[in-house]
Amino acid sequence: MKAPGQLSHKRFDWMLRLIVGTAFVVAAALKIADPAKFAMDVSHYRLVPPAMLNLVAILVPWIEFTTGALVLAGIWLRAAALVVTNLTAMFFGIIVSALARGLNIECGCFGTLGGNHVGLVNLAIDSGLFSLAALLARRSGNRPAQPFFAESGAHYLRLPPPEGLKPR
Amino acid sequence: MNPRLNTLLQALVILLVGAALGLAANAVSPRGLPLLAPEPAAAPEEFIPLKRAKELWHDGRTLFLDAREPEDYAAGHIGNALNLPAQSFAQHFGEIAPLLTPASVLVLYCDGNECELSHRLRESLRPLGYTNTYLLFNGWSAWRQAGLPATMTDKQ
Numbered sequence: 001m002k003a004p005g006q007l008s009h010k011r012f013d014w015m016l017r018l019i020v021g022t023a024f025v026v027a028a029a030l031k032i033a034d035p036a037k038f039a040m041d042v043s044h045y046r047l048v049p050p051a052m053l054n055l056v057a058i059l060v061p062w063i064e065f066t067t068g069a070l071v072l073a074g075i076w077l078r079a080a081a082l083v084v085t086n087l088t089a090m091f092f093g094i095i096v097s098a099l100a101r102g103l104n105i106e107c108g109c110f111g112t113l114g115g116n117h118v119g120l121v122n123l124a125i126d127s128g129l130f131s132l133a134a135l136l137a138r139r140s141g142n143r144p145a146q147p148f149f150a151e152s153g154a155h156y157l158r159l160p161p162p163e164g165l166k167p168r
Numbered sequence: 169m170n171p172r173l174n175t176l177l178q179a180l181v182i183l184l185v186g187a188a189l190g191l192a193a194n195a196v197s198p199r200g201l202p203l204l205a206p207e208p209a210a211a212p213e214e215f216i217p218l219k220r221a222k223e224l225w226h227d228g229r230t231l232f233l234d235a236r237e238p239e240d241y242a243a244g245h246i247g248n249a250l251n252l253p254a255q256s257f258a259q260h261f262g263e264i265a266p267l268l269t270p271a272s273v274l275v276l277y278c279d280g281n282e283c284e285l286s287h288r289l290r291e292s293l294r295p296l297g298y299t300n301t302y303l304l305f306n307g308w309s310a311w312r313q314a315g316l317p318a319t320m321t322d323k324q
Contacts, residue, residue, distance in 0.1 A: 032193070034199070035194070035197075035199060035200070035201050036199065036201060039201060039205070040269050043269055043270055043297070044265050044266060044268075046296055046297065049297075050205055050270040050297045051204050051205050052204070052205070053205045053270070054201040054202055054203060054204065054205045055203055055204065057201060058190045058191065058194045058200075058201060058203070059186070059187045059190045059191075060190075061190065062186045062187065062189045062190030062193060063182075063183055063186030063187060063190070064186070065186065065189070066182055066185055066186035066189060067182055067186065070182060076178040076181075076182065078175050078178075079175045079176075079177075079178030079179040079181075079182060080178075080179075080182060082175065082179055083179050083182050083183065102258065102262060103262055103265065104262025104263060104265065104266075105262065105265050105266055106266060141175075
């Protein structure tokens with residue numbers, strides 16, 4: 001019998017997926033809704049050449065969305081969690097660099113969540129997501145290796161060969 | 169297949185699918201952006217005449233930046249102009265930055281025939297990508313003497 005309050009591994013994994021996946025999907029949706037605003041937010045960090053701002057504003061939110069959706073769905077979980085880990089590590093470096101340069105700008109991370117200006121709250125949220133995603137990647141890595149595409153359910157589509165084509 | 173290689177391949181596919189979705193959504197979205205942002209216009213003439221500055225001010229899309237010290241700005245400045253002191257640029261830029269994009273058209277001014285502050289402000293903004301800047305010679309005095317919209321304190 002389980003001790004009160006003790007979570008099963010499966011339920012714990014599910015909660016990790018829900019938090020990380022939802023955070024990424026919501027963050028992406030806010031950026032996708034107004035790409036021009038996100039491009040402006042990115043420009044304020046002064047790290048991306050002006051000509052590349054739009055491309056970053058177009059690609060990054062959809063990569064976030066795809067990754068978050070895969071985490072929520074539990075498809076290619078370890079790979080998706082690793083992408084989240086790398087993205088949050090990159091965001092952490094960008095926020096630290098903005099703070100070090102004294103930039104008083106909007107984070108552009110989760111709309112106005114965490115305040116109107118980039119700061120320690122944004123760093124804390126990013127660190128939390130990084131830790132949860134790293135934990136998720138580690139825990140999903142303990143499972144037996146799955147062949148490429150297997151986790152997506154694509155292997156269910158493999159049909160047996162027709163009778164006439166069976167090897168002799 | 170090696171499990172690590174398998175995971176790396178999956179991560180690569182996730183990045184590529186996300187990027188492809190982004191490009192596709194941008195192509196069909198009414199709020200889509202051009203893939204490459206247009207380069208800022210070539211550096212304009214160093215000074216613009218007062219008449220042109222007036223047109224830009226009435227246009228409403230141009231930001232006027234006062235390069236003088238806060239006390240001078242507080243005493244009187246061009247209407248709707250913001251203060252970005254050239255002598256303490258790093259300290260004050262963060263307050264103005266959220267209002268700027270690399271495409272922003274900026275008119276920089278100070279006061280007096282030998283004032284260097286607007287030049288210095290321009291040199292501070294240029295490396296940050298804000299190159300679409302105009303200078304208004306003898307800015308505050310010329311603007312005030314022409315009777316154009318200004319914000320004055322009671323003392324003046």
